[in-house]
Amino acid sequence: MSSSILLSHPLSPHLHLPKPKFRPSIASKLSNFELKNVSLRRPLNSSSTDAPRKLRNLVLARVAETETERSEASSSLIGEDSAEFVLSEQKISSWVYFTLVLGVVLYILDVVWIDNSTGFGKAFVDAVSSVSGSPEVAMLALVSIFALVHSGLASLRDVGEKLIGEQAFRVLFAGVSLPLAVTTVVYFINHRYDGVQLWQLQGTPGLHELVWFANFVSFFFLYPSTFNLLEVAAVDKPKMHLWETGIMRITRHPQMVGQVIWCLAHTIWIGNSVTAAASVGLIAHHLFGVWNGDRRLAIRYGEAFEAVKSRTSVFPFAAILDGRQKLPKDYYKEYLRLPYISITALTLGAYFAHPLMQAASFGLHW
Secondary structure, three states: OHHHHHHHOOOOHHHOOOOOOOOHHHHOOOOHHHHHHHHHOOOOOOHHHHHHHHHHHHHHHHHHHHHHHHHHHHHHOOOEOOOOOOHHHOOHHHHHHHHHHHHHHHHHHHHHHHOOOOOOHHHHHHHHHOOOOOHHHHHHHHHHHHHHHHHHHHHOHHHHHHHHOHHHHHHHHHHHHHHHHHHHHHHHHHHOOOOOEOOOOOOOOOHHHHHHHHHHHHHHHHOOOOOOHHHHOOOOOOOOOOEOOHHHHOOOOHHHHHHHHHHHHHHHHHOEHHHHHHHHHHHHHHHHHHHHHHHHHHHHHOHHHHHHHHOOOOOOOHHHHOOOOOOOOOHHHHOOOHHHHHHHHHHHHHHHOHHHHHHHHHHHOO
16 A cells, blocks of 8 residues: 555656755755845745744844944933932932031021021111112122122032032032022012013913913923932032933023023013113023133033033034934933923922912011
8 A cells, every 4th residue: 555655756766857956955054144144045936934034134134223323422422311210229218317507507597697686688688788778789680699609609509519528519609599599589479579560461362371381391400410310419429410311402501591481471471660770680681601611511511511522513403404413213212201290290389389489478578
């Protein structure tokens, strides 16, 4: 029976068919290198293997291209990745210490400056106001004093840190700047509707929503260098950062841009001379900060800063539009981080806390 089956099989050797030119058993013995070479050859009259081969080559090429892009993006980053917050690197003890420091600072600020029965805040405001009976002059003077002290100490940072250390200089810097900042804010809240009314647009449809949105956006620009609160409170050693990602891709001086947006929004909404005076002083201070900030970074970082400067801009989006700044495809991920989420929550909280802030300021009678 076996012989009959053999004879009846169409591939029986008794039919003297020619031997096949390709034996599968030989292919199984080829090396990996030989197999790859064979797989890349185009089979004769075999369109069925074209599609899988092309698809495989396309996938491999795309993977290589992606890895190259990631490698180039990583190697081309000269400055620091802003708003980077790694939860696993945080120490509970540092944040407990930060909370204690914050509480002590606020207590000292209240006793030494804010409380009218013990502090010097009211006496300082009265002294500035007595120079002129004009609230516009007093407002501009308070902004100017704060700007002079704040920018002056910032310019002396390198010298000061060498003399007393980074953390001690940060304490000095904050200890002098914070009371002046609080005074300026409180005086603005209490006198924002004084002076001459220049225009009245508060009844314009849609203006409130536009002003609200502008103020909301401004806070994402205003606080790019306060991502590491532990440095702000001198719990960690403070550093002069050369940020390059996130909001820095849009403008190299986000604090200036944020302050301009905030001032324009408030001036348009309130529309009087006191608000205009405050806006002029604040914008002038931050424009000076553009020049002074670049100067200090150039001294500290040299060629690294020049490289970052060449692909960023002062005017928002200018470097992006002229091609000097290349945004990564996943640029949006640079904002999906805890610091930006915190800024969102605090900005919304500050808006809803406006009545409380106004009541507290009115109670000081500054």
